[in-house]
Amino acid sequence: MDKEILVDVEHLYRYYGPTCAVQDVSFQLAKGDVLGFLGPNGAGKSSSMQMLTGNLAPTAGKVRVHGIDLLDEPKRAKRELGYLPEQPPLYREHTVDEFLAYCGRLHRVPRNRLHLALDSAKERCGLGAVGKRLIGNLSKGYQQRVGIAQAILHNPAVVVLDEPTVGLDPIQIREIRHLVRELGNDHGIILSTHILPEVQGVCNRVQIINRGRLVFSDSMAGLEQHLHSQHLILRLRAAPPPQTLTELAGIAAVELLDDGRLRLRYEGDNPAAAIAETAVARGWGLEELIPERRTLEQIFVELTMQDPTAQGAEGEAA
Amino acid sequence: MIAHIAARELRALFLSPLAWSVLAVVQFILAYLFLAQIDTYMMFAPQLAGREDAPGVTDVIVAPLFGNAAVILLLVAPLITMRVLSEERRNRTLSLLISAPVSMTEIILGKYLGILGFFFVVLALLAAMALSLSFGTDLDFGKVASGLVGLTLLIGAFSAAGLYMSSLTDQPTIAAVGSFGLLLLLWIINWAGSSGEQVSGLFSYLSLVGHYESLLKGLFNSADVVYYLLFILTFLVLSIQRLDANRLPH
Numbered sequence: 001m002d003k004e005i006l007v008d009v010e011h012l013y014r015y016y017g018p019t020c021a022v023q024d025v026s027f028q029l030a031k032g033d034v035l036g037f038l039g040p041n042g043a044g045k046s047s048s049m050q051m052l053t054g055n056l057a058p059t060a061g062k063v064r065v066h067g068i069d070l071l072d073e074p075k076r077a078k079r080e081l082g083y084l085p086e087q088p089p090l091y092r093e094h095t096v097d098e099f100l101a102y103c104g105r106l107h108r109v110p111r112n113r114l115h116l117a118l119d120s121a122k123e124r125c126g127l128g129a130v131g132k133r134l135i136g137n138l139s140k141g142y143q144q145r146v147g148i149a150q151a152i153l154h155n156p157a158v159v160v161l162d163e164p165t166v167g168l169d170p171i172q173i174r175e176i177r178h179l180v181r182e183l184g185n186d187h188g189i190i191l192s193t194h195i196l197p198e199v200q201g202v203c204n205r206v207q208i209i210n211r212g213r214l215v216f217s218d219s220m221a222g223l224e225q226h227l228h229s230q231h232l233i234l235r236l237r238a239a240p241p242p243q244t245l246t247e248l249a250g251i252a253a254v255e256l257l258d259d260g261r262l263r264l265r266y267e268g269d270n271p272a273a274a275i276a277e278t279a280v281a282r283g284w285g286l287e288e289l290i291p292e293r294r295t296l297e298q299i300f301v302e303l304t305m306q307d308p309t310a311q312g313a314e315g316e317a318a
Numbered sequence: 319m320i321a322h323i324a325a326r327e328l329r330a331l332f333l334s335p336l337a338w339s340v341l342a343v344v345q346f347i348l349a350y351l352f353l354a355q356i357d358t359y360m361m362f363a364p365q366l367a368g369r370e371d372a373p374g375v376t377d378v379i380v381a382p383l384f385g386n387a388a389v390i391l392l393l394v395a396p397l398i399t400m401r402v403l404s405e406e407r408r409n410r411t412l413s414l415l416i417s418a419p420v421s422m423t424e425i426i427l428g429k430y431l432g433i434l435g436f437f438f439v440v441l442a443l444l445a446a447m448a449l450s451l452s453f454g455t456d457l458d459f460g461k462v463a464s465g466l467v468g469l470t471l472l473i474g475a476f477s478a479a480g481l482y483m484s485s486l487t488d489q490p491t492i493a494a495v496g497s498f499g500l501l502l503l504l505w506i507i508n509w510a511g512s513s514g515e516q517v518s519g520l521f522s523y524l525s526l527v528g529h530y531e532s533l534l535k536g537l538f539n540s541a542d543v544v545y546y547l548l549f550i551l552t553f554l555v556l557s558i559q560r561l562d563a564n565r566l567p568h
Contacts (some may be wrong), residue, residue, distance in 0.1 A: 015567050053417045057565040078419040089414035091326075093333040105322045106418040148413070
């Protein structure tokens with residue numbers, strides 16, 4: 001790992017009374033990473049993010065931001081953090097400019113740079129035209145953007161966004177995703193969401209949390225491998241009996257699907273080329289030959305639904 | 319940093335109609351009381367003129383005015399302090415302050431000074447009213463100053479108690495009721511002290527009003543000042559603790 005480590009989380013635990021909301025969560029975030037934090041409702045996403053930003057004290061564990069321990073030196077560590085909670089923390093009675101200037105001062109942006117920081121944050125979040133308007137009168141989408149502007153205003157090393165695209169229209173969602181990707185170039189970003197395409201669209205790392213535990217953590221490239229299952233879907237006009245297919249090299253099992261297609265499980269290298277050649281040679285009438293891909297959704301569902309009691313635990317530790 | 323938080327707090331107060339209406343109502347009532355006191359003074363002035371140790375204008379007009387102002391502020395202070403933390407919690411805006419590189423102490427002190435800023439406006443208007451008498455007569459400035467110091471300390475105490483109550487709940491009305499109850503109890507606690515013999519010392523010492531009355535008479539006793547400062551400090555520390563405790567597992 002030659003990349004700069006921005007966030008280092010070690011064995012984080014958090015109990016709410018007897019309920020354990022976050023259990024032994026450890027991960028690292030390097031510069032340039034956009035980490036997607038996935039999980040069903042009540043899995044501990046928001047609790048984890050609150051602990052990362054000092055809004056919640058962990059029961060046990062360590063959080064280091066840019067090498068600074070968040071619990072020992074909260075003021076120094078928090079300078080490197082920008083946080084957008086699930087509900088954007090906005091003072092409705094202020095105008096956008098006033099509010100952002102206040103946030104800048106809170107984060108100790110030097111007076112001579114404040115104006116510049118304000119302008120660039122507003123421009124990046126598309127807030128140029130609404131600077132003089134009251135936050136309370138803005139639409140949900142614009143309020144969300146003010147929330148994001150607030151989180152990136154002081155140019156923090158780490159930006160933590162808790163469900164940033166909730167309540168936005170599709171165009172705004174695209175803009176926010178674009179913004180997140182752009183921010184990912186020179187910041188470390190942690191993004192929580194339960195919208196799966198969003199993760200595939202913007203993140204380069206994925207973590208899935210379920211019932212307080214990290215159940216999956218990999219880079220996007222690693223995820224791609226998981227997405228490739230060892231299956232091929234085959235449709236033939238004149239299908240031979242399944243045994244004939246099993247005799248082909250590499251095919252382990254054949255399953256007849258409802259719509260007349262065949263699902264082949266293979267071992268080792270993908271035998272698609274060999275199957276196509278054989279099908280042509282023997283006149284089976286090849287119509288379809290598709291490598292079956294699992295979706296992120298399937299992985300997500302598999303990982304989070306393994307235990308039927310998971311349903312009962314949902315919502316307890318939101 | 320504290321100044322930024324205080325400035326925003328004060329500005330937010332004046333952006334809502336609450337501060338303006340409180341200011342207007344308080345000023346109206348104080349003005350009425352002021353006029354009533356002047357009226358009383360005019361009635362008794364001829365009789366007082368002949369006496370040796372007759373009370374002056376300051377005793378007859380300013381001291382009762384300040385005394386009444388304290389009661390009115392007792393009623394009004396919970397309305398101003400109620401929303402200061404509870405509303406932030408309710409609207410989930412507290413995380414903005416907590417994620418920022420500021421300590422809990424800075425947050426509480428900023429909020430506290432913001433509230434005090436509002437009450438200084440009330441005090442300035444009240445002082446102006448009292449000082450306007452000096453156009454027509456001679457005031458005992460020492461007594462006026464002592465009364466103002468007393469009122470400042472009293473307001474400081476009200477604000478600190480109100481701030482603490484506001485940190486306990488996310489319902490502003492509950493914070494208001496709580497701080498009103500606490501302040502009223504501390505105001506009248508010496509009533510119990512006046513009838514008994516043994517406990518009386520403690521209860522009258524605890525009372526908010528006892529220390530204020532001596533300052534109104536122009537007696538600047540450091541024990542009274544220390545009482546208010548300790549009172550303020552206690553509630554500020556409690557508020558900081560309370561705010562910090564929100565983050566901790568329990």
